[in-house]
Amino acid sequence: MRTGIAELPLHTGKVPPWLLSRMHKLARIVVELIIDEYGPKGLLERISDPVYFQAINNLIGMDWDSSGSTTVTTAILKSVLDEADLGVKVAGGKGEKSRETPQELEKIAVHFGLDPEKYTRTSYLVAKVDSAAVQAGYQLYHHAFFLVEDGSWAVVQQAMKPSERVARRMHWYSGKVTDPVSEPYSGVAGVKEEFVLNTVALEASGFRRLAVDLVQEPPSRIESYLRQAEAILRGYQPILLYRPYEPVTLRNTLKRYAKLGFPRAERLGLEAARQAGVDSYSDLLAVRGVGPSTIRALALVAELVYETPPSWRDPLTHPVDPFKFAYAVGGKDGVPFPVDKKTYDELVSILNALLDRKIYTKRVLKQIAILTRNWNPPPEEKRPT
Template identity: 30%
Template structure:
């Protein structure tokens, strides 16, 4: 089974950068186009929603051995080598490119024959995925990569990546349209990180359901009451909380400046549910945290403080071994059926065996 995670290294530089990119582009492009011929666009979209499938593609393309961020480079290559003629495209990307989906999606939607309503729904999905992982889930990481893989049928997956500015570690978030039932409760197909945080604010956890409901109740009260709760929680000598309660309150207390004017607007135009609250453009980390903090101070209802991220090895446990091997079989078959040279094919099989276990690779490769 899965031996370990794929390396994400900083900065793709040096004299060999262009050579490495061109080599990986050839490998990835041939394997992905071979996969499309064998399994079709929707299967590729669903595959990228699974962390280990993404790692299979990264490894078989030699991206885990380069001095570069494997996810970012993979995204750039996918965006470069996929187009509407393939029935699947990659949108967005790293840094400023992640904000280009509102311009890219309508163009792709027109070529795919989507209605305006479908395009607007896809734009909403992209926006809510980004908002959820940066505002509803506050894990100390800042998003810098957002890629939507979209098929002609409207099926999508999103891969996001974020960076912890202090430890310089990264984590990867996976979403799939066929899995999401709610943007605010257990929406991910996987969150992968080499580093687990001792405490995060996860308003997307099932365990945060009561906190989400109570947040709307608190929001319906006067803003002046929220201000009093906020001020009360800041009192160092207040005695209504236990020592543990004070630690939780200290953690939940917003460190950012609160935009009270937004709360006044919401007081007069209350959202119907938590997703609608999160969708409000000016609702950011500070307000979400303030509401969770106020709920805890007023009602004693605690949101989930457990980090939902798992190490790559743990991610596989979410799926059966048969599913893991089936996905591995798909990638191996795509590699073997590709137009790559025998040397590249042998190298790809060897790399998969080194990272994911030679016994499993041999079992599915014949």
């Protein structure tokens, strides 16, 4: 199953209504089966695995490799869980829906008897990590927060790089997060980048501590360092500053920052962080006004002045896709074959019949699974959509 690459290209267009309604029916059956077998937390564990999430997408007939696999599958799951009392609800979604996450989360938390503030704060921090603390030229546009009645949570969010027409999906699961700013992911799917500004890598712990110290300084001091760095990028030779660096290494380092957008220290954010007296990197990221540019500014100053660099390691974990599941009903864009309504309806009918006879369901499905466990699709049929 873990072979082949899904590059999550950006697609336009919509899922036709006839397919969307069938996706909803099949997804509801799958969700009920997962929760019946593994419980609500078991569902979160699975959707926070990039491969399993993509398998659900392929199973219900969405394009096997498109960016829409995230937005459509999440929307379908949200709809299913909204209408069913299964102990899991979803807040947020794509674009404008992502901005409604705090309000929706508050209602869900109250419904489950949980503290809303805890989860709205977590949601904001998770989004801030993937928009500012980790940077690879992507723009975050999708954020979905899954919450279980026992307080467990998962997040599936996606960012796009319009210049290359690709997307990247980030998965979080509360059962795997020990520190939200240190190796927090349960998985990241997409295309591996040459370099990524990664301030949540384990090896960037020194930078995180230094960043907290730096924001206690007057913003003017950080701005002064940035002006000197910009002058070096234009060709000026430093006399005292940045002595540990060879000229070529120094300019290559600066060009790497410049490729992400040469940093500007957002004075209002820095002043707010200074006044708040932040004492952790999580607190720093949570400050309104501390965005991607300020994090780049702090990273540049930390690397060139204090010799305490962030990490440039891409946190990508899953450049893979379970294409075999696209053979269940086909794919929206005809890969590996067009979705056939009759076959889709028969599958839903058979699974519903099994659900009505729950005593047999698990045994029958496990026997069926044996038939395809060792089967892999012909590689030539795996075409980009």
